[in-house]
Amino acid sequence: MFPRPIAQTSPSTQLAYKIALPIALILWLLPLLGVALTSVRPASDLAQGNYFGMPSYFAYENYLDVFRNSPIAQYMLNSFKVTIPTVIGAVALSCMTGFALAVYKFKSNLLIFFLFVAGNFVPFQILMVPVRDLTLSLGLYNTSAGLALFHIAFQTGFCTLFMRNFIKSLPFELIEASRVEGVSEVRIFWYIVLPLMRPAIAALSVLVFTFIWNDFFWATVLTTSAETQPVTAGLSSLNGQWIAAWHLVSAGSIVAALPPVLMFFLMQKHFIAGLTLGAVK
């Protein structure tokens, strides 16, 4: 395990590490603490120019206001309605495509891989009008399904890259051995390779969840009403026409950021449950 496990070092090093860790964390999260401080600041502080000083009083009701002034609970629900299908769809599709591109040798392998990677580099502003028109003609404009379908398709590019590389690093001998035993390709995929991909699936799920959860651009292009808009578009609705309600936006952002962090926290053990690859290599 790299670096040397801290348990193997001297007690003073261990202590130093245990102290350094929270300090590093606070320094790292200083901007976040700024956001948190703003979120409990009353609007009058901001109007007076008191941005970083102690708030004149702790306006915890900002958090309540966020739920009162805007249907943020509905927005969060909409975010889930878009994000979860996207994660499932994109990861499922890319497991398959990654498997195909990593395991099989065929002529257009590199070309197709290239296409997936290239498509993912595209600045999505360029896709706005064609995708909007397409979603309209499919009758999915202003629906969670329309937004999710776009995201599944777009994220497949990046996810394929991720999965293909991961599968490439798996020991090919396992597959060869199964083929020799006459196992069908589909069963190889389902019973042999897929279980090995668990850490990658976990990591990718968290990443895709975060991307989609924080997407703002497509939320505003493809959805327009409170019944369908995800939380990113909802947050910006806390800002008025002239007055930016930054204290509310900060509070809302913290609330909106909790699901992805929670998800990461929960999925961590899957990272650790990797296979003993080293043994075979």
Added chain:
Amino acid sequence: MSAYWKANQRKLAPWLFLAPGILMFAIYVVIPIIQSMAISLYDWDGLGVAEYIGTANYTELWSDDSFYTSLKNNVLWLVLYMLAVPAGLMIAIFLNQTIWGMRAYKSLFFFPFVISQVVVGLIFSWFYAPNFGILYNLIEAVTGERIAILADERFVTYGIIAAGLWPQIAYVMILYLTGLNNVAADQVEAARLDGAKGWKMLWYVILPQLRPATFIAVVVTVIGALRSFDLVSIMTHGGPYGSSRVLSYYMYEQALSEYGYRMGYGAAIAVVLFGIMMVFISGFIWKMWRDETER
């Protein structure tokens, strides 16, 4: 039928697995890209009738000062954003221990990536802000100069890049944490027995095994640097007077913003941006292919 499948499954299987992914991707990404390339040949305000003007948009782009400013800024972004890769690696190594509560620490270090970029941009804007900004006061205390980073055309892009590095480093950290989990423990032990440690260990034993993670980290950092839209939009709107513009933002300004009704021109900028990205992708793919055929 099933006999045919049994006999040929190794040839057909890849296509079976690829089909749904390729279909979705073609419909939602590939075809729209081609459509947009077509739009760049027109003069269109996005609402009414489009008028074909051939390569006139590109000719105009060639002599457009804002385009060159954006290009220069994109180069700055590309180069400086790469700092996220070693920084993320360092933090991942720092956190790769199994003490009590490490799961919580990892989650919290990841937090910047998870926050909406609108808020990241906002809080950094306040750090830099004249009079009350923490960084502003720090610079004044240290150098005696009163520099409002976001209003100064010399420093504005660097200021925004610094803000962008914060979530990006968190992102790279996650990728490396995954990679470090897959490092072969026995190789590490063997190297330790040989007396390798510290930097030598990192360079000769660990990094080669992290190559897939490094590859992805570099890819996403390049994508992030060339995308960089949200931060530029929220921190400076491309200002002051266009000095912090980047191509993705310029495209948005021309085609979709409050004062932008030039879809054709915007599409041309997007095509140029895409062309630049293609250079990188080709580079990556070529290097990857070379690495793999060597093995």
Added chain:
Amino acid sequence: MVHLKKGVLAFTAALLMSTSAFAQARELKYYADFDPLPLAAFEALIVDFEAANPDVDVVLQNFDHEGYKTAIRNFLTADSPDLANWYAGNRMAPFVNAGQFMDVSDVWEANGLSDSLGSAKASMTIDGKQWGVPYTYYQWGIYFNKDVYKTVGVEVPTTWDGFVENCVKFQAAGIDCLTTGTKALWPAAGIFDYLNMRTNGYEFHMDLTAGKIAWTDDRVKATFAEWAKVQPFTTANNAALEWEEAAALMVQGKAANYVMGNFAVGNFKEGGMTNDTLGFMVFPEITPGIPRAEEAPTDTIHIPTGAKNVDDAKKFLAFVADADVQTKLNAALNQLPTNKNSSVNPDDPFLVAGFEALSSAYALAQFFDRDAPAEMAKAGMEGFQEFMVKPDRLDAILERLEKVRGQAYD
């Protein structure tokens, strides 16, 4: 027997159908981007409208302000409502030219709006036809901190020279004479518009924004020369500030004056200023003898061409244009009615001053980003921002604006 039953049945059926037709009101879809305060005001207006028109059911869908600007480009083609909010002047031009807003000159004719909404008519007219109905506007002017004036010992200026003289005194006291936050660009345009209208007149300003005058013209340079007089006394680093952050400076007493719109009063008061400490003055005269024009950006309602319920939409527009309706609405909005026959809350000194200023104005400009077409507006405002930071680059800036003028107007 059967005969009777049939009759009864038929009668009941007819009765049921007619009541259900009665209960099934005609729907009027309205898309808007109101802040909470205006939203409440409009919901009240809708209640009044529905009372006057019981067979119409207005369904209001409210968007957030920024998101609406993107959404409107999509929903006018994708999923068109019957009524939509937007702005006047060149801001509505792209949609008018694309045929996405409906010509409502007939509503203006039928309700005598050319008279009652006279001051706003020019901004609603393209090609001789009217394309929407204005329901509110607000004044721009100079807001100032009365306490700061007292401390430094200066009087409210009546002329431009007086204003500049005061600036020298403010600077001696370590206070910014003028503050603004040009990060979002448009606040600088407010300053330019007033300087230009006061130096060269309303017609010149309109011609300039219409692209008929070169930016390198001497008269334009004269406007910038006046601007150069106050530039050194303006908050440095204003390009890094949002307008609210600059407003905080005035609240704190670090700045004396602010060229702003009336919506800023809410912000000033939130920070602690009151009617006694916050002052308002009309932008002072620069070139003597030029009739006083003012800025009055207007909010409007339009009918998209894709609307399904056009008749009721037109009724709604006529309703919104009515004097009493506008009085009630603008009292809730804290802004000014566009109908000259409406009245204003006498207890709000800023509204009273604004109403006076606008009603007696020679003409009303819409604000630079609505009077000039989009591309010119953007380039112009960037130029203003650059001038405020680097006034010595004026010639290069004007040449660049002139280049854009060649492309933006066709």
